[in-house]
Amino acid sequence: MNKARVGAVVWRHLYNFKHSWDRLSDAFYWPAVDIFIWGLMSVYIRQATVNIPNIVLLLMSGLVFWMVVWRGQYEITVNLLEEMWNHNLVNLFSTPLTVYEWMVGVVMLGFFKMIMSVGFAALLIFSFYAVNLFNFGWLLLPFFVLLLMFGWTVGFVVAGLIVRFGMRIQTLAWTGLYVLAPFSAIYYPVSSLPAWAQKVSAWVPTSYVFEGMREAIFSGRLDQGLLVKSAGLNGLYFGLSLWFFVRMFNVSRKRGLTSVE
Numbered sequence: 001m002n003k004a005r006v007g008a009v010v011w012r013h014l015y016n017f018k019h020s021w022d023r024l025s026d027a028f029y030w031p032a033v034d035i036f037i038w039g040l041m042s043v044y045i046r047q048a049t050v051n052i053p054n055i056v057l058l059l060m061s062g063l064v065f066w067m068v069v070w071r072g073q074y075e076i077t078v079n080l081l082e083e084m085w086n087h088n089l090v091n092l093f094s095t096p097l098t099v100y101e102w103m104v105g106v107v108m109l110g111f112f113k114m115i116m117s118v119g120f121a122a123l124l125i126f127s128f129y130a131v132n133l134f135n136f137g138w139l140l141l142p143f144f145v146l147l148l149m150f151g152w153t154v155g156f157v158v159a160g161l162i163v164r165f166g167m168r169i170q171t172l173a174w175t176g177l178y179v180l181a182p183f184s185a186i187y188y189p190v191s192s193l194p195a196w197a198q199k200v201s202a203w204v205p206t207s208y209v210f211e212g213m214r215e216a217i218f219s220g221r222l223d224q225g226l227l228v229k230s231a232g233l234n235g236l237y238f239g240l241s242l243w244f245f246v247r248m249f250n251v252s253r254k255r256g257l258t259s260v261e
Contacts, residue, residue, distance in 0.1 A: 061133055212227055
């Protein structure tokens with residue numbers, strides 16, 4: 001056993017760790033996000049003066065609805081990265097395919113995969129916990145539309161950054177969306193957040209959707225005012241994200257798409 005060679009292996013990976021966003025996010029980012037989200041959920045449960053009704057439905061619906069956002073964002077960013085990993089981005093756009101056609105294609109792909117993922121998750125939840133998410137009925141439709149639109153928004157923003165700065169920031173494909181998870185109030189009300197975080201949450205469209213979801217669970221009615229606020233912010237952000245992605249793509253195309261692969 002040669003200590004110098006063992007030490008060389010350790011130092012080789014420590015050096016890579018220090019210069020890799022992927023490894024740094026694994027070590028610090030994900031633990032922080034988990035602590036924030038589940039810590040706030042624990043505080044919410046502890047401070048509740050009465051037992052929270054339908055706690056399983058509350059948690060499972062939050063989990064599945066957040067999956068809608070994640071799937072919308074994931075399909076845009078990871079499909080872009082797959083083209084870059086395979087060094088196929090230049091080949092792809094040397095065909096008559098336009099950037100707008102690609103955008104519509106990945107949005108449609110994300111929609112179909114979201115339907116499959118959510119359906120499968122709902123089936124598992126019903127099988128293991130006897131919780132039927134489809135009891136929401138028609139209320140599911142506006143929730144899903146607004147959440148999926150926000151996922152697309154984040155997806156195009158992150159994709160724009162990746163196509164501009166290359167694969168060195170590819171970790172944003174997995175971490176970018178979750179920056180907003182604590183402010184989305186997925187499992188707890190916005191009132192559980194610190195005052196500064198509540199101000200941030202007011203500008204996050206998903207926070208209104210999850211507040212509306214809890215209102216529907218607890219009272220059986222839909223607060224249309226929350227959905228209108230979410231729709232307004234979503235429309236603004238989605239339009240800006242489309243402009244941003246096309247802008248970044250055109251900048252990179254002028255410089256040469258091979259520079260980002």
